[in-house]
Amino acid sequence: MKMRIGTRGSELALAQTRLAIAALQAAHPGLECEVQIITTAGDRRTDIPLHQVNAATGTGDKGVFIAAIEEELAAGTIDCAVHSLKDMPGVLDERFALAAVLPREEIQDVLVLRADAELRPDGAGLCIATGSVRRTHLMQSCYPQARTVPVRGNVATRLRKVAENPELSGTLLARAGLNRLGYDRETIEVSGVQLRVVGLDAERFCPALGQGAVALETRKDTFEPMVAAVNDAPTSRAIRCERAFLNLLQADCSVPVGGYARTTATGELEFRVVFYPKAGEPIRLVQHGAEPEAVARAAYEELMKRLG
Secondary structure, eight states: OEEEEEEOOSHHHHHHHHHHHHHHHHHSTTOEEEEEEOOOHHHHOOSSOGGGHHHHHTOTTSOTTTHHHHHHHHHTSOSEEEEEGGGSOSSOOTTEEEEEEOOOOOOOEEEEEETTOOOOTTOTTOEEEOOOHHHHHHHHHHSTTOEEEOOOSOHHHHHHHHHHOTTOOEEEEEHHHHHHTTOOSSEEEETTEEEEEEEOOTTTSOOOTTTTOEEEEEETTTTHHHHHTTOOHHHHHHHHHHHHHHHHHTOOTTSOEEEEEEEOTTSOEEEEEEEOOSSSSOEEEEEEESSHHHHHHHHHHHHHHHHO
């Protein structure tokens, strides 16, 4: 049997697709997988901030890295799509299913700094390149004296921009992406320049909802049961909570929100959220419970209460 798998063409997307194929072939010996690279609106429009791409390209409220791949899925030219889960909208088109998620990588964000950049508690003297609304707000909150400047591009592009531009102190990236690309070290060399990787505490510097998880999406009428065989239950439980909250909030990449769910030692689900209102201090909250969707709703209701 052959399965046609659609993905973006970035180095990270292809690395994640290789992980998905390995899992699928382990579950289904003899399965042949054919990779089809699809260019998305987010890949084409690197000239504008990410949160402006939907309006500029007419992709509505769909994920800017998702819509073009879903078109191929709907047309039947691919059978399965591999995504970074954090790029996916909170609710899928009814034709599709989130058939599986792979075991989650580390969820934290990291600062990748030039070796000569000093990280002070207030961030003074730093110029950090990021295209994320969430990360920009978190930098302003956690390192108030640091400056942020916009940047777009995949992991390799952003690392190269820091290495080749001495005016930049560093950039913000997901540790999961670095790990999957083999940059799982405290120092990395890019264009002959030494960069150091500084981990950020997830409770203080809250990651994107869904960060670190790889999603496998199918049509509901075909490969869903086959792909579901590789689903990782603990990751699935956590992201059900995160996606339910994202859906209730009706948030896209223009909304400065972060959060993550995890199963505690007692088996309870713990969900942490940080939200930046238009004015005032960030709102941080924690909810506990057993059922992912119920925990998400409790967090949403608490957030709405505190927003007034």
